[in-house]
Amino acid sequence: MIELQHIAKSFEVGGQPIYALRDTSEIIQSGDYVAIVGPSGSGKSTLLNVIGCLLRPSEGAYLFKGEDVSQLDDQALSQLRQHQIGFIFQSFHLVPRLTALGNVALPMVFAGIPSSERQLRAKEALESVGLSDRTNHRPNQLSVGQRQRVVIARAIIMQPSLLLADEPTGNLDTHSGQQIMELLESLNAKGLTMLVVTHDPNIARRANRIIVLADGQIVKRIKGEEFLSGSPPWS
Amino acid sequence: MLLDLMSLAWSALSGHRLRTTLSVIGVAVGIAAVVALTALGEGARQYVIQEFTSIGSNLLSVLPGKTETTGAMPGMGGVPNDLTLEDLLALRRQIPSAQYIVPVSMGTETVSHGERRRQVAVIGSTPAFLQARELRMAQGQFLPPSDVERGTPVVVLGHVTAQELFPGQQPLGQVVRIGEWRMRVIGVLAEIGTQLGIKMDEIVIVPVATGMKMFNRSSLFRILVKVRSPKDLDGACDQVIAILTERHDEEDVTCITQKAVISTFSSILQTLTLVLVAIGAISLTVAGIGVMNVMLVTVSERTEEIGLLRALGATRGNILGVFLVEAMMLAGLGGIVGLVVGLGGVHLLTWMYPAIPAAAPAWAIGAALGLAMILGGIFGVVPARRAAKLDPIMALQRR
Numbered sequence: 001m002i003e004l005q006h007i008a009k010s011f012e013v014g015g016q017p018i019y020a021l022r023d024t025s026e027i028i029q030s031g032d033y034v035a036i037v038g039p040s041g042s043g044k045s046t047l048l049n050v051i052g053c054l055l056r057p058s059e060g061a062y063l064f065k066g067e068d069v070s071q072l073d074d075q076a077l078s079q080l081r082q083h084q085i086g087f088i089f090q091s092f093h094l095v096p097r098l099t100a101l102g103n104v105a106l107p108m109v110f111a112g113i114p115s116s117e118r119q120l121r122a123k124e125a126l127e128s129v130g131l132s133d134r135t136n137h138r139p140n141q142l143s144v145g146q147r148q149r150v151v152i153a154r155a156i157i158m159q160p161s162l163l164l165a166d167e168p169t170g171n172l173d174t175h176s177g178q179q180i181m182e183l184l185e186s187l188n189a190k191g192l193t194m195l196v197v198t199h200d201p202n203i204a205r206r207a208n209r210i211i212v213l214a215d216g217q218i219v220k221r222i223k224g225e226e227f228l229s230g231s232p233p234w235s
Numbered sequence: 236m237l238l239d240l241m242s243l244a245w246s247a248l249s250g251h252r253l254r255t256t257l258s259v260i261g262v263a264v265g266i267a268a269v270v271a272l273t274a275l276g277e278g279a280r281q282y283v284i285q286e287f288t289s290i291g292s293n294l295l296s297v298l299p300g301k302t303e304t305t306g307a308m309p310g311m312g313g314v315p316n317d318l319t320l321e322d323l324l325a326l327r328r329q330i331p332s333a334q335y336i337v338p339v340s341m342g343t344e345t346v347s348h349g350e351r352r353r354q355v356a357v358i359g360s361t362p363a364f365l366q367a368r369e370l371r372m373a374q375g376q377f378l379p380p381s382d383v384e385r386g387t388p389v390v391v392l393g394h395v396t397a398q399e400l401f402p403g404q405q406p407l408g409q410v411v412r413i414g415e416w417r418m419r420v421i422g423v424l425a426e427i428g429t430q431l432g433i434k435m436d437e438i439v440i441v442p443v444a445t446g447m448k449m450f451n452r453s454s455l456f457r458i459l460v461k462v463r464s465p466k467d468l469d470g471a472c473d474q475v476i477a478i479l480t481e482r483h484d485e486e487d488v489t490c491i492t493q494k495a496v497i498s499t500f501s502s503i504l505q506t507l508t509l510v511l512v513a514i515g516a517i518s519l520t521v522a523g524i525g526v527m528n529v530m531l532v533t534v535s536e537r538t539e540e541i542g543l544l545r546a547l548g549a550t551r552g553n554i555l556g557v558f559l560v561e562a563m564m565l566a567g568l569g570g571i572v573g574l575v576v577g578l579g580g581v582h583l584l585t586w587m588y589p590a591i592p593a594a595a596p597a598w599a600i601g602a603a604l605g606l607a608m609i610l611g612g613i614f615g616v617v618p619a620r621r622a623a624k625l626d627p628i629m630a631l632q633r634r
Contacts, residue, residue, distance in 0.1 A: 054546060054627050075550050082548020093543045093631065097250045107547040109239045158548075 001161065001193055002028040002051060007060035009046050009216075017058075020046040021216045024060070028195070030161070033188045035204040035224075036197045038213035044197045045166060047213065051195060052085055052164045053077045065161075082111055086155030088184075090167035092147045094139040100126060100146075101135040104153045111158065125153040129183060145176030152183060156192070163187065165196045169203060181206060237560070244561035247533065248568075255565065258529045261522040262569020262610065263576055266603045269515030270577025270595050275584070276508025278593025283500045285592065286430060287493050293334075293465055294367065295492045297326075297458040297475050316483040317454035320383055320443070326458065329478050333471060335363040335461040338383065338443045342450035344414045346439055348400040355396055356438045357413060359446015367461045370435070373397075375407045375422030378442055386445030390418040395436040397423040413439065416449055468492045519606065522569065523614035530562050530618035541622050542630030555623040562615025563608050570607025574600060 007024045010017040021043045028034055036044050049055040050062065053069060056077075062070040069080060081087075094103050105122040113121075126135050129149040139147055148168065155163055165184065169177030181203060188194045198204050205224055212220035248255045299318040323338045330336065340359035345352050364370070365377045377391055390411060397406045397420075406420045418441065427435040441449070462471045472490040480486045534541070541554055549557075577595065584593050 049628055052546070054631075075552075078545070078548050078550040078553075081546060087546050089631070093539060093546075095540055095543070097246050102246075106544070109236075109243070110544070110547070110549045110553050112236060115239070154547075 001030040001032075001065055002026075003061075003063040004051075005061040005063070007050060007057045007062060009043075009050055009055060010058045019216050021050065021057075024216075024218055026211065026218065028193065030193055031188070031191050033185070033194045033206075033208045033224075034196070035207035035210045036195060036213060037199070037201075037204045037210055038219075042213040043216040044213055046216070048164055048166055048195060048197050051162075052087060053080050082107065083158055084160050084162060086158070086160040086163045088148070088151050088155050088163065088165035088168045090170040092139070092144075092151050092171075094147060094150060096139050099136045099138055100131060100142065100150045100153075103139070103150055104157055107154060107158050121157060122153070125157045126150070128156075129153045143176075144171055145173075145179065148172060148176070148180050149183065152180070152187075156187060161193060163192050163194045165194065167198055168196060169198070169200065177203070236556075240556055240560040241564060243557060244564045247537070247561060248565060251533075254529055254532075255568075258522075258525055258565050259569040259572055261525040262519070262566050262607055263573035265515060265519035265522040265610075266570050266573025266607055267577035267580060268518050268573075269512060269606070270574055270599055270603050271580045271584075272511035272515050273508060273599040274577070274581040274593045274595035275591075276504060276511045277596050277599075278581075278585075278591045279507065280501055280504035281592045281594075282590065283504060284497055287497045287500070292493045292497070293462050293468065295460045295462070295468055295472055295475070295490055297460065297479070298456075298489050298491070299454060299487065301487050301489055316485075316487050318458060318479075318488065319453065319455065320447075322479055322482060323383065323455070323458055325482060326460070326475060326478060330460070330471060330474050332462065332467060333460050334463050335367040335459070337361050337363045337367045337459045337461075339364070339456045339459060340443055340446040340450065340452060341456040342446065342452075344449065346396065346400065346411055346413045348409065348411045351400050351402075353396060353399050353437075355393075356433065357446060357449065358438055358440045359443040359449070360440060361443055364440065364459075367459050368430075370427060371425040373423045373425040375420070377422055378440065379421070381442070383442075384444050386442050386448055388416065388418045388445065389421045389442065391422040391424060391440040392420055393424050393434075393436045393438040393440075394426040395434070396439055413441070414449060416445070418445075465494060468494055519610060523566070523610045526562055526566055526569075526611060527614040527617060529565065530558060530615055531621070533561070534558060534618045534622040537622075538625060538630045539633050541625050542627050542632070545625075545627035546631060551623040554625075555619045558619035558622045559612060559615045562619065563611035566607045566611025566614075567604070570604045573607070574603050577603070 004024055004026045007021060008019060009021040010019045024047065036047060038044050046055065050057050057070050061068050064080065069077065095106065098106070101122050104125050105118040108118045108121065123135060126132055129152050131146060131149050131153070134142060134146060142150065168184065169180055172180060184194060185206065196203065196207060204210050207224050210222040210224060211218055212222065297318065299316070320338060323336065327336050337360050342357050343354060344357050346355050360378065361383055362378045362380050373394060379387065379389065381387060390413065392406060400406065400411060401409065406423055409420050410417055411420060429435065460471055460475060462468055472492060475490050476486060476488060479488045544554060581593050581595055585591065
C-alpha cells in the first residue's frame with residue numbers, strides 16, 4: 001500500500017540543511033501493523049508525518065496505493081488525508097469547546113457530509129470505542145483514556161485505509177494504555193493498516209514488524225515475535 | 236458548509252464571551268453612529284423640504300436686486316430700482332396664468348393694547364396673501380378686498396400676538412396701536428407654527444399700502460407669485476423678469492422658485508449627511524481594527540486547532556473560510572446590535588424633538604448590515620490568511 005523510495009527530509013537551519021530523514025526506503029503492505037521505534041531525534045515523527053502527507057519529502061518518491069503523492073498540491077494532499085489517513089496523537093488534540101460527538105464529527109464537516117449523517121456516524125463511532133454514554137461531554141469532562149478513545153473514533157470516522165498513531169499511550173496509565181492498544185489492534189484485525197510510533201518496548205513488541213530508526217535512517221527491521229525480551233535494541 | 240462554518244464560528248465566539256461582547260460593542264457603536272447620523276442628516280433634509288412645501292411649492296418670490304450683475308446678494312452693490320405697487324399691478328395684468336400675485340412689505344414695530352405691548356413683525360399685503368401662503372383664519376376676516384394703494388387702518392393678528400395682547404378677551408373689533416398708528420382688529424389667524432424660521436403666530440398683517448406708509452418705504456420687500464402647477468414655475472419666472480426688465484429698463488430683479496431653494500438646501504443637506512456618514516465610517520474603521528485584533532489573537536490561540544483541522548483534511552481554503560466567517564459573524568452581530576441601538580436612538584430623538592422627522596432611510600439600514608459584514612470580511616482577511624498559511628505540523632506542535 002505504501003512504498004517509500006529513498007525518501008529524505010531536510011530542514012533549513014541557519015542556511016544549512018539538517019537531515020531529519022535520509023535515504024529511507026520501505027514497503028508497507030495493506031493490513032500491516034508496524035511499530036516505529038528509535039531514540040529521541042531519530043526521525044520517527046518525521047517519518048510518520050511524511051507518511052501522513054503532513055510533510056512533503058525533500059528527496060525520493062512516496063507511492064500511496066501506487067500513486068506518487070510527493071508532488072501533489074495542498075488541495076490534493078488535504079483530500080488524501082481526509083479520506084485515506086487517520087491520525088492519533090499523543091496529546092489528543094481535541095477541540096476543547098466541542099463535545100465528544102462534535103470532535104468526532106469534525107473531519108466530516110470539511111468532507112461536505114450532511115449534518116444528520118455526521119451525527120449518526122459520529123454516534124456509531126463513539127459507540128464502537130465504548131463511549132456511547134459520553135457523546136455530549138466536553139474533553140475536560142472525560143478521563144485521559146476516554147479522550148484517547150474519542151481521538152480513535154475521530155481517526156476512523158472517515159473509514160481511512162491507514163491509521164497513524166504517534167505515541168498513542170504516551171499520556172495514559174498502563175491499564176488505559178493496554179485498553180487503547182487492544183482497541184487499535186481490533187481495528188487492525190479488521191484490515192486497517194496501522195503504523196505506531198512508540199518509545200515503549202511493550203507496545204512495540206505487539207506489532208507484526210518493528211522498524212528501528214537512528215539518525216534519520218532505518219537501522220534494523222525486526223519481526224514482532226523475535227522481539228520478546230531483553231533491553232530494546234535502540235536504547 | 237457555510238452553516239457548518241457558522242456553527243463552528245459560533246462555538247468559538249460564545250467560548251470567549253467578554254472578548255466577543257467587546258468587539259461586538261465596538262462594531263455596534265460604529266454602525267449605530269452611521270444609522271443615527273444618516274437619519275439625522277436625512278431628517279434635517281426632510282425638515283427643510285417640509286418647511287418649504289408648507290408655504291406652498293408653487294410659489295415664486297420676486298425680490299429687488301440682481302444676483303448675477305453684482306455677484307453678491309440681491310440688493311447689495313449697485314442701486315436697483317424699487318419694486319413698486321405699479322410693478323405688482325403690471326404683473327397682475329400681464330400674467331393671467333398666475334393664481335395669485337401678492338405684494339409683501341415688511342418691518343418691525345411695537346404693537347400695544349392698553350398696558351400690554353409686544354415687538355412684532357408687521358407684514359403688509361393683500362387679501363390673496365391668505366391663499367398664497369396657505370394660512371387659515373381662527374376668527375374674523377382677513378384683509379378686506381380694496382384698492383392696493385389705499386391703506387385702511389385694519390389689522391389681522393397672529394395667534395400668539397392675539398393671545399398676548401388680549402388674554403381672555405375677544406380681540407375682534409378692538410383697537411391696537413402699531414407704532415403711531417391706531418388700527419382695528421378684524422381677524423385672528425389660526426395657529427400655524429414656524430415657517431422658514433419665522434414665527435408666523437407672532438406676526439401682524441396690515442394692508443400693503445398701510446405697511447409701506449408705516450415704515451415709510453416706496454419699495455416692496457418682495458412680490459409673491461403663486462402658479463397653478465409646479466411646472467409653470469420656470470415659465471412664470473421668465474415672464475416676471477421680462478415684464479419688470481421692460482418696466483425698469485434693466486434686469487434688476489431676482490426671481491426665486493421654491494423648487495430651486497429646496498434643491499439647493501437639499502443638496503447642502505445631502506452633503507451634510509455624507510459628512511456625517513464619513514464620521515460614522517471613521518468609527519467603523521476603528522471597530523474593524525478591533526475585529527482584526529481579536530481575530531489575530533484568536534488565530535494565535537487556536538494554532539493547535541488549525542494544525543488539527545489541516546491534519547484532518549481541511550484545505551487552506553477551508554481554514555480561510557473558518558476565520559473569515561467568524562470575523563464576519565462578529566462584525567455582523569455588531570451590525571445587528573448597532574442597528575437596533577441606532578434606530579432606538581433615532582426614535583428617542585424624534586420623541587424628544589418631534590419637529591425633526593429623523594428617520595433612517597431604508598438604504599441606510601440595509602447598508603449598515605452590509606457594511607458590517609464587509610467590514611468583517613476586510614478586517615478578517617489578514618488574520619484568516621495568517622491562519623491558512625500555517626504549516627500543519629508547526630501548528631500542531633504550536634511552534
